[in-house]
Amino acid sequence: MQTDSSFTFVLFGGTGDLSMRKILPALYEAHRAGGMLADSGKIVAVARHVAGRADYLEWVNEHVKPHVSKNGLDETAWASFLDRIEFVKIDLGNPEDFTLLRDAVSGLPGIRVFYLATGPSLFVPICHALASVGLNENSRIVLEKPLGYDLKSSNAINDAVGEIFAEEQIYRIDHYLGKEPVQNLLALRFGNVLFEPLWRREWVESIQITIAEELGVEARGDFYDNTGALRDMVQNHLLQLLSIVAMEPPHSMDSDSVRDEKLRVLRALKPIDPRDIGKVAVRGQYHAGVIRGTAVPAYATEPGVKQDSTTETFVALKVEIENWRWAGVPFFLRTGKRLADRVAEIVVNFRAVPHSALGASALRGGANRLVIRLQPNETIRLYCLAKQPGEGMNLASVHLDLAFDRFFREGQMEAYQRLLLDVINGRLALFVRRDEQEAAWRWVEPILNEWAASNKPPKPYAAGTWGPAAASAMLAQHGTCWLEEEN
Structure with missing residues (x-):
């Protein structure tokens, strides 16, 4: 470049x-x-x-x-x-x-x-x-980020900044959009005839998007206790990744074409009825536990956090997109602090074959899947079934690695490096437009309001685990599980 x-x-x-x-x-x-x-x-x-x-x-x-x-x-x-x-x-x-x-x-x-x-x-x-x-x-x-505390405060900031700078001068940064695998997801979908015909409800069973952290709130207790995981991670990072995964092919890769398609996804998110939030949204808060052999404290005892805090440090959501491509396909979003591992990944579970002469394993949903790992190591893997060596037709899961470092001599560019170069060179495609941000806040706000009105505390989970059991139960109702539970 x-x-x-x-x-x-x-x-x-x-x-x-x-x-x-x-x-x-x-x-x-x-x-x-x-x-x-x-x-x-x-x-x-x-x-x-x-x-x-x-x-x-x-x-x-x-x-x-x-x-x-x-x-x-x-x-x-x-x-x-x-x-x-x-x-x-x-x-x-x-x-x-x-x-x-x-x-x-x-x-x-x-x-x-x-x-x-x-x-x-x-x-x-x-x-x-x-x-x-x-x-x-x-x-x-x-x-x-964060650009505001809710839709009203976000609009207030955008209105004030917009009086001084034109929209094409404003770069709202989300560093997850600068990660190499996210860029390669666009290349895989829109540059290869192999994937695009499968990227729809007829062939996709479910999609998971996870951003998990081992760290707690560290020195950010005052900030985090007034923010929480839904505002800090879901409203921006997770919904932006969702829009990239689910968007329609843009007519070109110019900034407005890409962001127009992302906006259509955000506007097609099925509104969550406050009466159903208990079924499709799980909020949790970490208690004391052990991570990699080290004891860590409960969230409520972290510096800057109120002892009776009901702020969530974990969120899991079931999301639906009301359009022809994705109707009926559940998207499961998850983020949390003090979880068992530091990982950010997108998992596309394809449907099982309709009939198999090769045994039950070929009829299992998720036997074919694409895993896009964003951190800590950036990889893309395509999982499929193959015959095990030896007697009989026994199938085992194998994967094909899309190992960029084997094909490209130059190293991968870090997300912030790519995005800063885009700002300097005037490329807006990987930055969030105001109407995208408004659509994301508008969808998130009913959850925020219902949680604020409820007297129910977040569900507890031990630090070093994968969050409340209710997050696994939510997927089990749809006959699936989080990727690490299957493995």
Whole structure:
């Protein structure tokens, strides 16, 4: 991916955790690869906790280096990367400080990218301050999640930002959409005649989408206790992955064609009747347990969490899409903290053959399945049945690996690296459009409201397990189970 696009990348929250772990490492990897970033491109970090550029570079050396280069740090590339970085000390609560930023970037080349790696409460003040010094022209702005607490607050942020930046200037980032297997899912479906005819209700029995974490809330207890898993993960990450899996073929891969098809999926989600939420939605909260031999505390005893908290740390949902392609096919979504493993995957279970002369195993649903693993290792596997060696016609499950590293010499690009390059180069396809976000909030809100009105606490589950038993029972009612339960 070569580029001549000159840019000035302004990073708000320049000393924050996200900047240190993801954003700056991604920009370094693009720099190290050569040709991905224009030589004239500059990075301007904005923060108030360090005195000047020298102190900031010392901070970057200490906090960013541990998160870069799986194959080791290239000291020469690192030194030249640091040469790209400038620093401006700003108090975001003081709009007059933004004149310092204006003066710092006025002589720098190319498109301006403003990345808001801050809390959402600062999005609107930052945008107003940028406009007050004329920095909203010839620019793009990147908004991190969460964008609001509900549909009303999300609309309020979007309305305020939309008064200052046009929709085509706004990049609402969801890093799961930048992952290599998600991109390859589009390639598999729309580039191969093999899969597209099977991608419909006649041949698909069910689909599972899981984002599981071993970690708890860590140092984010105050934030998480006012958010919960439904807002933090389902409303954005899981519904975005669902829309990618279920979308119709776009007429091209330009940004609006792709996002139009995703929007159609979100608008076709079957509304959940509040009276049925107990049947199709499971909420849980982790209690004390053991993960990989280490005892971990209950959610209610984590720092920043209320002892009587009813915030969910686990959600499992049965979702239906009311259109011709997917009518009657259940989509099972699941996410949680302090689960048995860290994994994100999409599992497409195909229907069993209608009749088999080869025995009962060939009639089992899910014998043919596609597993798209997003993390920790990014792979795609196609499972099918084959004869075991030896006497008799005994079948066993085998898989075909779509091992990209065997076919492509260059390494896979990290999600943030791809998405940041897309922002710099003006590609919007992998970013969330406002109407998509509104559709997702509109579908999620009845669940939020019902849970808020209910006096029922979340179902408990021990840390280090796969969540409440009710999540497994929900799938059992449909004659299926979560992938790890089958294995």
